Amino acid sequence: GDSVTQTEGLVTLTEGLPVMLNCTYQSTYSPFLFWYVQHLNEAPKLLLKSFTDNKRPEHQGFHATLHKSSSSFHLQKSSAQLSDSALYYCAFPLMSNYNVLYFGSGTKLTVEP
Amino acid sequence: DSGVVQSPRHIIKEKGGRSVLTCIPISGHSNVVWYQQTLGKELKFLIQHYEKVERDKGFLPSRFSVQQFDDYHSEMNMSALELEDSAMYFCASSLPGQGGSDYTFGSGTRLLVI
Numbered sequence A: 001g002d003s004v005t006q007t008e009g010l011v012t013l014t015e016g017l018p019v020m021l022n023c024t025y026q027s028t029y030s031p032f033l034f035w036y037v038q039h040l041n042e043a044p045k046l047l048l049k050s051f052t053d054n055k056r057p058e059h060q061g062f063h064a065t066l067h068k069s070s071s072s073f074h075l076q077k078s079s080a081q082l083s084d085s086a087l088y089y090c091a092f093p094l095m096s097n098y099n100v101l102y103f104g105s106g107t108k109l110t111v112e113p
Numbered sequence B: 001d002s003g004v005v006q007s008p009r010h011i012i013k014e015k016g017g018r019s020v021l022t023c024i025p026i027s028g029h030s031n032v033v034w035y036q037q038t039l040g041k042e043l044k045f046l047i048q049h050y051e052k053v054e055r056d057k058g059f060l061p062s063r064f065s066v067q068q069f070d071d072y073h074s075e076m077n078m079s080a081l082e083l084e085d086s087a088m089y090f091c092a093s094s095l096p097g098q099g100g101s102d103y104t105f106g107s108g109t110r111l112l113v114i
Helices: none
Strands: A003-005 A010-014 A019-021 A024-026 A034-038 A045-049 A062-064 A075-077 A086-093 A101-103 A107-112 B005-007 B010-013 B019-024 B031-038 B042-050 B053-057 B064-068 B074-078 B087-094 B109-113
Touching: A003 A086, A003 A101, A010 A019, A019 A107, A045 A062, A101 B042, B005 B087, B010 B019, B019 B087, B019 B109, B031 B074, B042 B064, B053 B064
Parallel strands: A010 A107, B010 B109
Antiparallel strands: A003 A024, A019 A075, A034 A045, A034 A086, A062 A075, A086 A101, A086 A107, B005 B019, B019 B074, B031 B042, B031 B087, B042 B053, B064 B074, B087 B109
């Protein structure tokens, strides 16, 4: 069935180093993909959404490119900041119901000084 | 616009007990989705209502029921609570048809079953 996979459960980085969080999907169609971010004791919030025309969405220094050939939507940032420490979820909508998102297992990013 | 409002913020119940969680969506948002977050990570889809009708059900236990009312607010009735029900419960709302890109999450209800 359709699914989204985040291979890293925990990622620890030093401030200033680049960030890449992996997201791959398995689907019988080409869905929109999303990245949501959840800071400690807060609600999840939308970070990025893929475009249909291969444009690269960017927000708060983060970007992600949807690669249909490899079924991936990895999240990247050139230089990690302490405030980037959070939970990051990759998500995609049900094929049968665009109003429902399925979330990946999440990656906890910790940025250290 | 006060965002999505969930109540209560925290609740402690005994095993076997009952609880009611409330979600007030953003005005005009008729699509309301509930998620359970356990161990501080996995966001598990429970149920979705759109225009007061249940549209999709995920991992909602049969001990739980969810209803959406005329003003689109939603209530989750939980009965025969089990220790494994301890979790954070989030609801999210959106305008119809815009799906996940317009999800606004509430601040969640933390349920502890003892």
